[in-house]
Amino acid sequence: MAGGPGGSGGGVDSQSLFWAIIMSAFAAFGGILFGYDTGTIGGIIVMEDWLKNFGSFDSSTGKYYIPTNDQSLVVSILSAGTFFGALLAFPMGDIVGRKWGIIASCAIFSLGVGLQLDTKWATFVIGRVGLVSCLVPMYQSECSPKSIRGLIVGLYQLAITIGALLAAIVLNSTKDHPNHSSWRIPIAVQFAWAAILSFGMFCLPESPRFLLKRGREQAARVSLGRLLTKPRDSPEVDAEYEEILAALEADRALGAGSYADCFRNTEAKNGLRTWTGILLQAWQQLTGINFICE
Incomplete structure (x- = not known):
């Protein structure tokens, strides 16, 4: 897609290890948001207090349970949210920018987290949406050093796994709470991940590619200077x-x-590239790996 989020941007030719570490760190936080959210729901839906609040009582067993349809909905709705989020990421990234698009996405994510803290079923389900998963790799691919661009973007997937691990740790520490805090605390922790990512993006420069596309030449030079740790009128920036x-x-x-x-x-x-990506992702999901993780 000409001029789209990915485009043909190949990163910047930075030799600064410092910026490489910064970019890697914030790739991880973007992945942690998704991985933590994915890993949390599997533990929450079996918590006793959550089942009492959202589930139904089975008189034959004397226990609360959640119907299969509702269980499938609350687990899979995140995939639907990320689907529409990916469609919205393209115009958002091109209109407000990669940097501010991520910050805005964190605000939307935080709103969703807040909704999940409610005790109403519809509100809880609606809260499971997001845009970050598409915008973070987009920003990194355009701003990370060329020499390690693949490594930095690849670390995003590793961070998803780390997020799932953190979710398991938090869930294990709150699962025995006798009240709403057993499931509200794991959900509320996501505010911290969104805040860290937002603050970090606020400090980082905008994508030079986006700035040039919007005709902001001087701002693009300033951004390049920060990414390259060089003066904006240096030969490297030129x-x-x-x-x-x-x-x-x-x-x-x-x-x-x-x-x-x-x-x-x-x-x-x-067409070949698009269908290759779609089929690879579809076959991966057909293995049932998400249900195992969740």
């Missing part, structure tokens, strides 16, 4: 500036893109 500008011009030459173009069999084989 070289990166020209390279990103050339990539944008190549994208513009292809014309405006749309979601439909992703499925068309053009010379760029967009």
